[in-house]
Amino acid sequence: GALAAGTLGIAAWTQLRTINTGAPQPIVALDQVAVGDPYLFSYPTGNDPAILLRTTATATDIVAFSQKCTHLGCVVFLQADEDRWHCPCHEGNFEPRTGEVISGPPPRALGRIDVEIRDDTIWALGYQP
Numbered sequence: 001g002a003l004a005a006g007t008l009g010i011a012a013w014t015q016l017r018t019i020n021t022g023a024p025q026p027i028v029a030l031d032q033v034a035v036g037d038p039y040l041f042s043y044p045t046g047n048d049p050a051i052l053l054r055t056t057a058t059a060t061d062i063v064a065f066s067q068k069c070t071h072l073g074c075v076v077f078l079q080a081d082e083d084r085w086h087c088p089c090h091e092g093n094f095e096p097r098t099g100e101v102i103s104g105p106p107p108r109a110l111g112r113i114d115v116e117i118r119d120d121t122i123w124a125l126g127y128q129p
Contacts, residue, residue: 027052027115027122030059038078040067043113043124049075050113051085052122055097059117064124065099066111076110085110 022044033039039052049067065085067075074089084102085094092104099110114125 021126021128022113022124024123024125026118027064027124030117030120030122033062033122036080041124044127050124051076051078052113052115053078053096062115062117062122063097063099064113064115065094066113066127068111069106070101070108070110071104071106 025043027041027043028039033052033054035054035057037054039054041050041052042048043050043064050064051067052062052064055061055063069076069087069089069092071087071090071092074087076085076087076092076094078084078096079086082093083096085096085099087093087104087106090105092106093102094100094106094110095102099112101109108129112128114128116123116125
């Protein structure tokens with residue numbers, strides 16, 4: 001019973017917690033991110049894992065998301081051969097360019113981090129649920 005209540009509490013916290021929108025901060029130099037290779041960073045705080053993906057060689061084709069699955073907060077990673085962000089905890093899958101749910105139990109898309117290029121550096125601008 002306690003395990004079920006704890007799991008339910010974690011699930012409720014994951015769904016109801018407030019989102020920290022964060023402040024603009026530099027992430028990495030544009031030339032340090034290869035097309036198709038994920039880049040790990042933290043945003044909006046050092047305790048918030050995030051992941052960036054440069055989808056094409058065009059500087060504007062960069063996406064970033066919270067690395068926490070929206071189901072129970074497990075860490076997602078890129079499965080390039082399957083064209084998805086994957087959460088191994090409960091087999092949740094997300095579209096790599098939009099963060100939208102493809103399959104599994106996640107109730108909503110990955111949290112999106114707005115990014116832009118400033119002087120050849122990728123910047124995080126804020127977090128959008």
